[in-house]
Amino acid sequence: MRPSQLLRGLCLAAGLLLAPLAARAEDGYDLWLRYRPVEAGAATDYRASAGTVAPVADTPTLKVARAELERGLAGLLGERRDGGGEILLGTPASSPRIAALNLPLKAAGAEGYRIRTLNEGGRRVTVIAASTDVGVLHGVYRYLSLIQTRQAVDGLDLVDAPKVRYRLLNHWDNLDRSVERGYAGQSIWDWWRLPDVTDPRYVDYARANASIGINGAVLNNVNAKSDSLTAPYIAKAAALADVFRPYGIKVYLSARFSSPIEIGGLKTADPLDSAVRAFWKAKADEIYKAVPDFGGFLVKANSEGQPGPQDYGRTHADGANMLADAVGPHGGIVMWRAFVYSHEQPDDRAKQGYSEFKPFDGKFAQNVIVQVKNGAIDFQPREPFHPLFGAMPKTNLGMEFQITKEYLGFSTHLAYLGPMWEEVLQADTFAPGMGAAGKGSTVAKVVDGKLHGYSRTLMAGVANIGTDRNWSGSQFDQANWYAFGRLAWDPEASSEAVARDWAAMTFSPDKRFTGPAVAMMMGSREAVVDYMTPMGLHHLMGRSHHYGPGPWVAGGERADWTSVYYHKADKAGIGFDRTARGSDAVAQYAPPVAAAFSDLARIDEKDLLWFHHLPWGYRTRSGRPLWDELVGRYSRGVRSVEGMQATWTGLAPYVDAERHAQVTTYLAVQRREARWWRDASVAYFQSINGLPLPKGEAPPPLSLEAYERMQFPYTPGI
Numbered sequence: 056m057r058p059s060q061l062l063r064g065l066c067l068a069a070g071l072l073l074a075p076l077a078a079r080a081e082d083g084y085d086l087w088l089r090y091r092p093v094e095a096g097a098a099t100d101y102r103a104s105a106g107t108v109a110p111v112a113d114t115p116t117l118k119v120a121r122a123e124l125e126r127g128l129a130g131l132l133g134e135r136r137d138g139g140g141e142i143l144l145g146t147p148a149s150s151p152r153i154a155a156l157n158l159p160l161k162a163a164g165a166e167g168y169r170i171r172t173l174n175e176g177g178r179r180v181t182v183i184a185a186s187t188d189v190g191v192l193h194g195v196y197r198y199l200s201l202i203q204t205r206q207a208v209d210g211l212d213l214v215d216a217p218k219v220r221y222r223l224l225n226h227w228d229n230l231d232r233s234v235e236r237g238y239a240g241q242s243i244w245d246w247w248r249l250p251d252v253t254d255p256r257y258v259d260y261a262r263a264n265a266s267i268g269i270n271g272a273v274l275n276n277v278n279a280k281s282d283s284l285t286a287p288y289i290a291k292a293a294a295l296a297d298v299f300r301p302y303g304i305k306v307y308l309s310a311r312f313s314s315p316i317e318i319g320g321l322k323t324a325d326p327l328d329s330a331v332r333a334f335w336k337a338k339a340d341e342i343y344k345a346v347p348d349f350g351g352f353l354v355k356a357n358s359e360g361q362p363g364p365q366d367y368g369r370t371h372a373d374g375a376n377m378l379a380d381a382v383g384p385h386g387g388i389v390m391w392r393a394f395v396y397s398h399e400q401p402d403d404r405a406k407q408g409y410s411e412f413k414p415f416d417g418k419f420a421q422n423v424i425v426q427v428k429n430g431a432i433d434f435q436p437r438e439p440f441h442p443l444f445g446a447m448p449k450t451n452l453g454m455e456f457q458i459t460k461e462y463l464g465f466s467t468h469l470a471y472l473g474p475m476w477e478e479v480l481q482a483d484t485f486a487p488g489m490g491a492a493g494k495g496s497t498v499a500k501v502v503d504g505k506l507h508g509y510s511r512t513l514m515a516g517v518a519n520i521g522t523d524r525n526w527s528g529s530q531f532d533q534a535n536w537y538a539f540g541r542l543a544w545d546p547e548a549s550s551e552a553v554a555r556d557w558a559a560m561t562f563s564p565d566k567r568f569t570g571p572a573v574a575m576m577m578g579s580r581e582a583v584v585d586y587m588t589p590m591g592l593h594h595l596m597g598r599s600h601h602y603g604p605g606p607w608v609a610g611g612e613r614a615d616w617t618s619v620y621y622h623k624a625d626k627a628g629i630g631f632d633r634t635a636r637g638s639d640a641v642a643q644y645a646p647p648v649a650a651a652f653s654d655l656a657r658i659d660e661k662d663l664l665w666f667h668h669l670p671w672g673y674r675t676r677s678g679r680p681l682w683d684e685l686v687g688r689y690s691r692g693v694r695s696v697e698g699m700q701a702t703w704t705g706l707a708p709y710v711d712a713e714r715h716a717q718v719t720t721y722l723a724v725q726r727r728e729a730r731w732w733r734d735a736s737v738a739y740f741q742s743i744n745g746l747p748l749p750k751g752e753a754p755p756p757l758s759l760e761a762y763e764r765m766q767f768p769y770t771p772g773i
């Protein structure tokens with residue numbers, strides 16, 4: 056053997072030896088689509104059930120569906136699955152075999168599927184059928200998830216369809232690849248190299264989205280640049296649309312309202328001006344030429360300095376309807392954001408969205424969806440549901456959640472947002488419609504269109520995706536992307552069940568893992584609420600970057616960008632009075648809801664200081680005075696994180712070393728920052744009320760001034 060041969064042989068042997076180890080190291084890139092081998096001795100004999108995959112018709116989506124199924128089964132069950140079974144996928148239109156089965160597909164709608172196990176002459180055939188190709192693709196992901204979560208796949212007969220029509224990610228991505236409120240690296244859109252170079256990552260992005268039913272992406276920030284609508288950028292967006300199309304994902308763009316001036320050479324952007332209207336029509340035509348299935352526009356207008364129709368004395372409806380006219384003939388929609396609050400308005404900021412939009416109910420075109428944040432302020436760790444839900448029966452309203460954790464510890468804090476979203480979706484608006492006196496008219500039923508019979512329904516999530524290897528900045532933040540998709544598909548879904556699926560697919564289906572991991576996830580958001588903003592407190596973080604505690608933030612440009620505006624603490628008490636004695640924001644809710652929020656005996660204490668200003672000595676339900684209760688909750692939040700650390704340590708046997716170590720490190724950061732939140736908040740409020748700490752509570756280790764002096768000049772996300 057020549058030395059070079061010997062060397063090659065040695066390398067090969069070493070490679071073989073190292074291979075299993077290397078394969079086990081994971082960085083999170085594969086998300087919940089890891090398809091790792093099913094353990095020997097699994098309850099179900101998946102190899103026998105799954106079998107071979109029948110050929111499919113030659114369409115882009117069916118080819119993708121079949122390839123994903125092959126990939127998934129090969130990973131989960133190995134290449135050889137000769138148990139005799141067969142998997143048949145397709146639509147009646149493309150497969151005579153499926154047509155002959157005459158399966159009831161109506162309930163699967165345009166994007167859902169039916170999966171049924173049949174017996175064909177003693178042979179097991181699993182049929183994944185749908186009316187459309189993309190329905191088949193969704194069915195494939197569902198089928199694979201059954202194996203991934205170790206559920207039975209024989210004797211299947213299940214049908215599923217999305218309850219919400221537009222299930223969209225909103226990327227707050229800028230053209231220079233920075234991401235507003237992004238904590239996972241840069242934007243994955245490499246605008247500079249597009250359209251010629253399409254990163255293979257775009258395909259994996261599309262796969263991940265399709266696997267949870269997301270069917271659209273707004274590519275650019277709501278604080279938009281007109282450049283996105285110029286010919287070169289339309290070509291770039293078209294290249295992305297081409298990649299996404301087989302996965303049933305459409306592209307949308309945020310449109311800057313003043314584009315007619317900036318890129319159209321006009322003197323005005325007045326929505327009633329004929330030249331402006333012609334500009335938008337021509338722009339829409341140009342986009343649809345490049346992207347025939349373009350989804351439409353998302354608009355932030357007259358909000359936080361963005362231009363809008365009010366600059367010309369026109370209304371939000373005027374602006375939205377003009378754009379709706381432009382995209383309407385092509386089947387496009389306009390998502391018009393209700394996140395508006397005005398500079399000049401001295402009124403409670405929580406009231407302003409409702410005040411601006413409610414008078415225009417029924418005035419928006421049918422292809423407009425007014426996109427409303429879950430709460431009336433701004434993606435806080437906890438907010439009562441936005442009062443517009445239930446109050447706009449004649450206007451399509453869509454939900455906007457924030458997946459990225461601008462106000463919940465960025466990507467280093469573990470906070471599973473499923474319970475937060477579920478809490479909002481299950482909140483009862485008591486709008487007339489469902490049961491007696493409006494009972495059962497939940498936000499979910501507004502959003503899925505059942506309550507008011509909306510012609511178009513939407514759930515949007517501000518994406519947490521970036522160039523980080525693990526996509527979301529942390530392993531557990533992937534769960535928020537996943538949960539958003541699942542809840543957009545079914546707003547009635549249980550966030551706990553969703554967490555269980557995610558944990559099983561992403562880490563391990565072993566119940567000894569999923570049990571504690573899911574419990575940790577389910578409690579994680581409440582922990583954040585406790586150590587940051589307990590009992591209805593809100594918007595108390597550092598100015599503008601929103602990192603860390605800043606209850607002392609005061610002064611500056613505008614009152615409602617300060618913390619003192621929101622907590623209103625003084626020597627006597629704390630909280631924002633939004634009852635009839637105060638700003639009367641409660642009056643924007645249906646009477647039974649308003650009554651409950653107003654009544655100290657009935658309000659849930661989680662919302663207490665959102666609606667009430669109370670003396671520090673106010674007796675809470677625990678029997679403790681408010682101050683003691685508050686301090687207790689801050690400390691409880693820190694203890695919860697310590698509990699999460701202990702849980703995670705115990706889960707080491709079920710998780711690969713690389714991901715386990717990353718989560719461990721992040722939890723240590725979270726523990727330190729939870730403590731910082733607690734200490735700084737306690738120090739500040741104590742400086743206001745001069746009260747002693749409750750017995751057993753440790754004093755903050757630093758002076759208030761020390762906390763106030765901390766600076767964070769290079770915070771990500773701004």
Ligand code: BDP
Pocket residue numbers: 235236277278355359394433434461
């Ligand atoms: C706030 C963010 C800001 C966004 C704004 C919005 O701090 O960066 O531009 O919302 O939703 O949460 O438009």
